[in-house]
Amino acid sequence: MTNYPNTAALMQRGTDFLGCDTAILCGAMSWVSERNLVAAISNAGGFGVIACGAMTPELLDTEITANKALTSKPFGVNLITMHPGLFDLIAVCRKHGVTHVVLAGGIPPKGSVEAIKADDSGIKVICFAPTLALAKKLLRSGADALVIEGMEAGGHIGPVSTSVLAQEILPELAAKHLIFVAGGIGRGEAIASYLEMGAAGVQLGTRFACATESIAHPDFKKAFFRASAREAVASVQVDPRLPVIPVRALKNKGTEEFTAKQREVAALLDAGAVDMGEAQLQIEHFWAGALRRAVIDGDVENGSVMAGQSVGMVKAEEPAADIIAELMAQCEAALAK
Structure with missing residues (x-):
């Protein structure tokens, strides 16, 4: 991060929390966010997240093991709250000492956050907050950080745009809590604007889907x-x-x-x-x-x-490290103006 002093300063809370060099998470994309892409992003200084999706506990166990063979850097696992085997999946994450669990797809069911954090596991919980009221509730319920994702995102989406969510939630919560912004981010200039509003970092999916390391067809x-x-x-x-x-x-x-x-x-x-x-x-x-x-x-x-x-900004296959470097350079240039 030595080349990006302004960005590094604004991302400091996010990088400390994630344990990586840049507070850029890769959004979990089913079938795409598997060991190859996840490890590449973590190795490049970002934060890769395995998309568990509909995986069985056995499949997740295999995927985490394979990912650990490719990177020694921190990574997370995204679990869908409506998965019938959610608590078994949590047990797999605990067994492997996964540092961060992302709960997506709805309000975490009763006991799920407690199961992740039981016995002082040290695992950090990240949740998605579509409204300010829900954001406050999730933080009270034990979430360590939140992702606010606007309707510009790919995959499952809420009804409100990223810029509106950011204006509603960041001024209220960002000073005391870790908030990551997602949805429609394709360039570093956008990252700079959210960091200046108080975000701890950002999450991108679409931009990484076509990385060289992505197994997508x-x-x-x-x-x-x-x-x-x-x-x-x-x-x-x-x-x-x-x-x-x-x-x-x-x-x-x-x-x-x-x-x-x-x-x-x-x-x-x-x-x-x-x-x-x-x-x-x-x-x-x-x-x-x-x-x-x-x-x-x-x-x-x-x-x-x-x-x-942001798909219109994806023009060619690039290594994950190059995508992160480009985003960081654009962000730094915007902050230096």
């Missing part, structure tokens, strides 16, 4: 290189009785398939064939399968090409 990466911001669209909720978290992805046939899937699940709900929990789980399984088709198989027409609105 070449056709998935090409779809990113061709896309503009306006092509990364949010999914539409078809039935108000079936609350579905919107997902931002590049518009394709898969987007239309999701609309049909919602109608199918809503009909099952009407018929009493499934309860609300099972209905929402079916929707999540749809996304997991659709995302795999795009990321792993390269089916960018029918799969889900989840991407944030």
Whole structure:
């Protein structure tokens, strides 16, 4: 960080908390944020986060072991709060001495934060806060840091833009708490503005999805290189009785398939064939399968090409270290003006 004194000073709280050189987290992207990308980001001084997604505890155990073989630097694990095996996944993280656990996808269920921190584990808990009220509640409930993610982000999103969330939450909480900003960040100038508002650091996903170390299919990466911001669209909720978290992805046939899937699940709900929990789980399984088709198989027409609105700034495959260096240089130049 010697080349970036202004940035280093503003990121100090974030880097101390994460235990890395730069307070830039890589957002957990299912199928993308696995050992190769996560280790590369941590080795480059950022903070890599394994996306557990729908993994079983056994798969997560294997992934963490493999990641530790590639890096000795700190990294986190992102767990989905609605995962039926959440507490078993927490046990795997504890077994491996994972330093940070990110809880995503909703309010952490009762006892989950306590399970992570039990027996003075020292594990830090990071939660997502879509509103100021919820941010305060999560901090009271034991969250050590928060990510505020705006609707510009890729994947599952909330309804409010990053800039509005930052204005609502940072002035209220950033002086005494660690807040990381995410959603639509593609350049260092944006990082500089959030750091100056009091953020401890930032989280980016879309910018790292096409890193050289990312295992995403070449056709998935090409779809990113061709896309503009306006092509990364949010999914539409078809039935108000079936609350579905919107997902931002590049518009394709898969987007239309999701609309049909919602109608199918809503009909099952009407018929009493499934309860609300099972209905929402079916929707999540749809996304997991659709995302795999795009990321792993390269089916960018029918799969889900989840991407944030910063996708228009992703023009070529670059090593994770180069992406981080470029972001830091841009941020430092903006702060030095």
